[in-house]
Amino acid sequence: MPTDAARFPRSSPYWPVVSHPQLRRVLPGLAVSALGDGMAVVxxxxxxxxxxxxxQQHGIWIAVAMAAYTVPSAAGTxxxxxLLRGRGGAQLAGWDAILRASALAAIPLAHLAGVLTIGLYVALLAASALLHSWGSAGRFTLVAELLPQQHHLPANAVLSTIGGFATIVGPPxxxxxxxxxxxxWVIAIDxxxxxxxxxxxxxxxxxxxxPARSESGASRTAGFAVIRQNPALLGLLVLSLGFFFLFGPVxxxxxxxxxxxxHASATLLGxxxxxxxxxxxxxGLVAGYLRHWPLRATTIGxxxxxxxxxxxxxxxxxxxVSLPAFALAGFIWAPYMSTSMALFQRSTSTAQLPAVLAANGAILVLAVPLGTMLGGPLVGAIGPRPTLLLCAVAIVALGLIAGAIAIPRRSSRLPGDAAVTEVSASR
Structure with a gap:
């Protein structure tokens, strides 16, 4: 009888993802664009x-440019x-890619024409980000459209791992x-x-x-309404918002x-x-192997x-001690997006999923910048090390509170909460 090692890679939870006839043709494009975004960070x-x-202070314009590259996606949602509610995942992700490519390509063109100013630069960055939440929602919706439920978590992990690899390779x-x-010209490459x-x-x-487009006159905030009406999704959004916000001051x-x-140099920070x-x-690579774990408890854990x-x-x-601990923190952080997206995918119909994920992304894209803004006065008031300690303790407390709230609900199914169903199904 062949062992798991002998059957590898077909025994891997990632095999159904990377061998899927359609996804395997999309993954190289996702990897290339992720690398471009990794370079854009610098x-x-x-x-x-x-x-x-x-x-003028460079720091102000750096902050404005970085915010312009991400935050407008909240308004775009x-x-x-x-217009976009009810569109298919590939269509949403494709439109986001087209807008990103067009707006970013205008930056080197404006440079060649000699008209690139800081104001135009920020405006073009903002334009490139308008569909970002919809594009992200489209990618995870595409996973839900093409793969059965048991393969959603490994597929999400593949997407997250591609992004993680790009953040390591892209900046240098x-x-x-x-x-x-x-x-x-690096932006031109992006x-x-x-x-x-x-x-x-x-x-x-x-x-x-x-999927069929939503009816004429549908609410612009339909995704937010779905989350608000589903206690499981609302709780997950609040948990993610708190988690990302509390990491911002770091x-x-x-x-x-x-x-x-x-009293060290930037080399140690790097x-x-x-x-x-x-x-x-x-x-991120390990996340796919968590598919048999109860996702809600794993996400809170x-x-x-x-x-x-x-x-x-x-x-x-x-x-x-602290350097390996920070590496361990990165190891623990990585599966969070995969597990939380899997909960959304299992708790929402495919037709509603793009709007719901776009709404979720629109809120979360603001979390880290808001936390970072809080970090300035907080560090000034209590110092950097106490700020790090306060963030760590607050994150632990957030998770424990979420766990205490979730435990009484495990034995009863909430209306529309498929995340509860998956806990029993995964056992």
Missing amino acids: AVPWLAIQLAPHG VIFGR LAGILIGWVGPV AATFAALALTYRLALPANDG YVAMPIHITDDL AYYTAFGVGGLTG IVVAFGVAMLPLGLGAPVG
């Missing part, structure tokens, strides 16, 4: 520094709600390319990767209209902790983020465990 702020008017690659050709992704959606998937506290408390990224990549892993940083542990 290129976007670097070009903002170059375009910022002389005599509402603005385009009536961008640094090299910026030294050769400048940041504006635009080309989204054009390749759009072409992939067009050619790799059969043309169809997807982006402010970490650099100051490195410089002021540890080592922490690299360790987190490597842990995240490993955790991730929050608690992540907060515990962050405690050594806040407690002032030596680098030899």
